[in-house]
Amino acid sequence: MADITLSLPDGSQRTLPDGATGADLALDIGPGLAKAALVATVDGIERDLAVPLPDGATVSIVTADSDAGLYTIRHSTAHVLAQAVLDLWPGATYAIGPPIDHGFYYDFLLPEGATFSPEDLEAIDSRMREIIALDQLFERHETDASGAMELFEGHPYKREIIEKVSEGDGGAELSGEAGASGVLSCYRNGDGFVDLCMGPHVPSTGRLGHFALQKVAGAYWRGDESQPMLQRIYGTAWASKKDLAGHLHRLIEAEKRDHRRLAVELDLVSWPESLGPGLAVWHPRGALIRKLIEDYSRERHEAGGYDFVFSPHIAKSILWETSGHLDFYADGMYPPMEMDGATYYPKPMNCPFHVTVFDSSQRSYRDLPLRYFELGAVYRYELSGAIHGLMRSRGFTQDDAHIFCTREQVPAELASLLEFTLSVLRAFGFDDFQAKLSTRPEGKAVGEDDLWEMATDGLRSALETAGLSYVVDEGGGAFYGPKIDVDVTDAIGRPWQLSTIQLDFNLPERFGLEYVGSDGERHRPVMIHRALMGSIERFFGVLLEHFAGAFPAWLAPEQVRILPVAAEHQQYAESIRSSLGDRGYRSTVVPADEPLGKRVRAGKVTKVPHILVVGDDDVANSTVGENARGADSPERDLPLDAFIERLADEVATRV
RNA sequence: GCCCGAGUAGCUCAGUUGGUCAGAGCAGGCGCCUUGUAAGCGUCAGGUCGUCGGUUCGAAUCCGACCUCGGGCUCCA
Incomplete structure (x- = not known):
C-alpha cells in the first residue's frame, strides 16, 4: 500500500499510510493532540477527523483552542439538543440549529402547537447529558436530493432546505445546513437521529458537555414575519468547565451593569x-x-x-x-x-x-x-x-x-x-x-x-x-x-x-x-x-x-461628598463645600447624624468619586481625609489645596 | 406586532398542596447615640398582592382578558 505525504502548518511533512485520517495524523503527531483534536482543516476546508486525507494535502488539526474548534463544539451541541428534543417530543420537527457567538440555538415546531416552558429545559438538558455519556459517533453520510427528501419525510423545514440547496439557492441563512453543488450530507448519531448538515462535527458526543441551555424564545421560520413562529432554544457551549463558568460569570456581571437597574438604583x-x-x-x-x-x-x-x-x-x-x-x-x-x-x-x-x-x-x-x-x-x-x-x-x-x-x-x-x-x-x-x-x-x-x-x-x-x-x-x-x-x-x-x-x-x-x-x-x-x-x-x-454607574468626575452629578466626623466639624465641612462651589465643583455635606461608617458606605454605594472625611486634625491643619472611589484605603492629612488641584486635574482631563 | 416568562411596600425579595400569609431587610419619619473611613440602637408609618372579570364557603395562590415589564423574533427607510 502506498503512503501519503502531508504538510503541516509549520511547514514540516509527515508520511502516513494511504487511507489515513485526520485522527490518525493527530495521533501520529502526539497523543495529547489526538485527545484534543476536534476536526481537521484539509487544504483550507474543515473536515471530520474520520475522513481519509488526500496525498499532498496541507492539514492542520483543529482543537478547542481555536474559534473553529469552538464553533464545531457549539454546532455539535446543537445537534445533541435536537436529538434530545426529538426524543422527548414525538411528532416534533426541527428546522435549523447553527452555532452563534458564545453558543448555539435550534428551532423546532412541536406537535399540536405545543411550546417549551423553562422547566422543559431541565428535562432536555438531562437527556442531552445522557446522549453525551453514551459517546455516540457523529457519522457523515452523503446523498442526493431525492435520497435526502426520503430521509426527511415528515420534516417539512428540512425538505424546504433540501429544495433550496438543490436549486443552488441555499442563501446565507441556511448555510451550514447542507452542502452546495447537489451533494447533500447528513449526520447520524445514536440509533436513529439524523440531521441534514454540512458539518463537520466533533468525532463523538463524548467530546461535548460544557454547555448550558439558557432560554426559550419564539423565532419566525427563516426570520420572516409571515412564516410560522417556531420554538427556539438558546444555549451556550464551551471547551471546558472553566470557560463555561467564566462565560456565565460574565453574563451576571453584565446584568449588574444593566442601565435600567442602575438608573433606578442611582436615582437617575x-x-x-x-x-x-x-x-x-x-x-x-x-x-x-x-x-x-x-x-x-x-x-x-x-x-x-x-x-x-x-x-x-x-x-x-x-x-x-x-x-x-x-x-x-x-x-x-x-x-x-x-x-x-x-x-x-x-x-x-x-x-x-x-x-x-x-x-x-x-x-x-x-x-x-x-x-x-x-x-x-x-x-x-x-x-x-x-x-x-x-x-x-x-x-x-x-x-x-x-x-x-x-x-x-x-x-x-x-x-x-x-x-x-x-x-x-x-x-x-x-x-x-x-x-x-x-x-x-x-x-x-x-x-x-x-x-x-x-x-x-x-x-x-x-x-x-x-x-x-x-x-x-x-x-x-x-x-x-x-x-x-x-x-x-x-x-x-x-x-x-x-x-x-x-x-x-x-x-x-x-x-x-x-x-x-x-x-x-x-x-x-x-x-x-x-x-x-x-x-x-x-x-x-x-x-x-x-462605567457601571461610576461616572468620571467631570460627569458625576455629585463630585465630592464631605463628611464631618462630628457636629463640631460641620462648619469646616461647609467651608470646603463653599470653596469647591466657587470653583464650579459639585459637592454636598452629610452632617454627623449617622455614624461615619454608615455615611461612607452610602457615598460608596452612590458611586461618588471623592468622599472627604474631616475631623479635628483637618480643621487644625486645613487638610482632608480622602476616600476615593475605587481606592483600597483612605488617605489622611491631605492638604485641601492639594485635593482641589487633584480634582481640577481630573475634571479637566475627563478621566 | 408575534412566541415564552414575570408582576407582593420607594428598592431587593419571602409567602409550602387556595384556609390569621399580607411578611423581612434596606430606604423614609421620630427618638436615643456624637461618631476618623463600606450598614449603631429603638420605634413608627407603607401594599385593594398590576387591573378587571370568573371558579370557590374561602384566592396573593386556580382560570380568562387586558396593562406593564423581561428574554427572543421581526423591525431600526
Whole structure:
C-alpha cells in the first residue's frame, strides 16, 4: 500500500499510510493532540477527523483552542439538543440549529402547537447529558436530493432546505445546513437521529458537555414575519468547565451593569407606568449628567464650525410627502393629527427641517459647507416588543447635524467629520472603535455613478486616514447614499453602534436644493447626515453600562461628598463645600447624624468619586481625609489645596 | 406586532398542596447615640398582592382578558 505525504502548518511533512485520517495524523503527531483534536482543516476546508486525507494535502488539526474548534463544539451541541428534543417530543420537527457567538440555538415546531416552558429545559438538558455519556459517533453520510427528501419525510423545514440547496439557492441563512453543488450530507448519531448538515462535527458526543441551555424564545421560520413562529432554544457551549463558568460569570456581571437597574438604583431615571411604554422621566441626578453630556456636545459643535438650529416637533404632511418619509417610512411614524383642516405628523427625523433652513435663502458656493446642528427630539413608532429602556424608545433626542456642501468639498468634509466624531467619543472614555462602510445597493439607487464612487472613496479614505479598522458591507448602503457606522467597544468588550455618517443624494433632489457656483450656474449640493452619539438617551444608557454607574468626575452629578466626623466639624465641612462651589465643583455635606461608617458606605454605594472625611486634625491643619472611589484605603492629612488641584486635574482631563 | 416568562411596600425579595400569609431587610419619619473611613440602637408609618372579570364557603395562590415589564423574533427607510 502506498503512503501519503502531508504538510503541516509549520511547514514540516509527515508520511502516513494511504487511507489515513485526520485522527490518525493527530495521533501520529502526539497523543495529547489526538485527545484534543476536534476536526481537521484539509487544504483550507474543515473536515471530520474520520475522513481519509488526500496525498499532498496541507492539514492542520483543529482543537478547542481555536474559534473553529469552538464553533464545531457549539454546532455539535446543537445537534445533541435536537436529538434530545426529538426524543422527548414525538411528532416534533426541527428546522435549523447553527452555532452563534458564545453558543448555539435550534428551532423546532412541536406537535399540536405545543411550546417549551423553562422547566422543559431541565428535562432536555438531562437527556442531552445522557446522549453525551453514551459517546455516540457523529457519522457523515452523503446523498442526493431525492435520497435526502426520503430521509426527511415528515420534516417539512428540512425538505424546504433540501429544495433550496438543490436549486443552488441555499442563501446565507441556511448555510451550514447542507452542502452546495447537489451533494447533500447528513449526520447520524445514536440509533436513529439524523440531521441534514454540512458539518463537520466533533468525532463523538463524548467530546461535548460544557454547555448550558439558557432560554426559550419564539423565532419566525427563516426570520420572516409571515412564516410560522417556531420554538427556539438558546444555549451556550464551551471547551471546558472553566470557560463555561467564566462565560456565565460574565453574563451576571453584565446584568449588574444593566442601565435600567442602575438608573433606578442611582436615582437617575425612572419609567412610571403612567407614562406609557418606552417613556422615561429624568430625575435631578440623571438630568444633570445628561445636561453635562449635552453641554459638551454643544461646546464641541460650536468649536467645530456648526451653526445651531431648532425645529418644531410636528409639521404638515406636505413636508413629509416632499421628503419621501410618508412613502418609505410611514409605518415608523406616529399617526397624524388633524388641525385647522391640515394634517400634521410628529417628526421621525430632523433632516427635512434642516433642508428648509438651507432653502430659506439663495446660497452661494462661498457659503458652503453649511453645517446645521440640533439636539432634535424625534418620535418613532417602535414595535412594542422592541422597546428596551433608554436604548430603544419611542421618543429620543438625536445629536443630529446636516452638512450641505459641494461635490468637491465632500472628501475633505468627510475626513474632518470622522476625525471630529472620534475625538468626541474619546472624550467619553471610548478608545476602541470598529467601523463599517456600506456601499451602493444593487438596483434602485439614486444619484449618478460617479457621485457614488466619489463619496464612497471619500468615506474609505477618511477611514484610512483616521487609521480606523473597518469592514465593508457591500451593497449595504441605503438607496440614497453610502455611509459609515462606527461601533465603540465598552469596558466589558461589548460593541455599541453609536455614530453614523451618511451621504444623501436624494433629499437635495426632492427639495430641489441649489447653490450658485463660481461659474454662476446653479448646482445641487450634497447632503451629509451625521449623528455622533446617535440618541442622547441611548448614549447615556451606554455610558451608564460602560462605567457601571461610576461616572468620571467631570460627569458625576455629585463630585465630592464631605463628611464631618462630628457636629463640631460641620462648619469646616461647609467651608470646603463653599470653596469647591466657587470653583464650579459639585459637592454636598452629610452632617454627623449617622455614624461615619454608615455615611461612607452610602457615598460608596452612590458611586461618588471623592468622599472627604474631616475631623479635628483637618480643621487644625486645613487638610482632608480622602476616600476615593475605587481606592483600597483612605488617605489622611491631605492638604485641601492639594485635593482641589487633584480634582481640577481630573475634571479637566475627563478621566 | 408575534412566541415564552414575570408582576407582593420607594428598592431587593419571602409567602409550602387556595384556609390569621399580607411578611423581612434596606430606604423614609421620630427618638436615643456624637461618631476618623463600606450598614449603631429603638420605634413608627407603607401594599385593594398590576387591573378587571370568573371558579370557590374561602384566592396573593386556580382560570380568562387586558396593562406593564423581561428574554427572543421581526423591525431600526
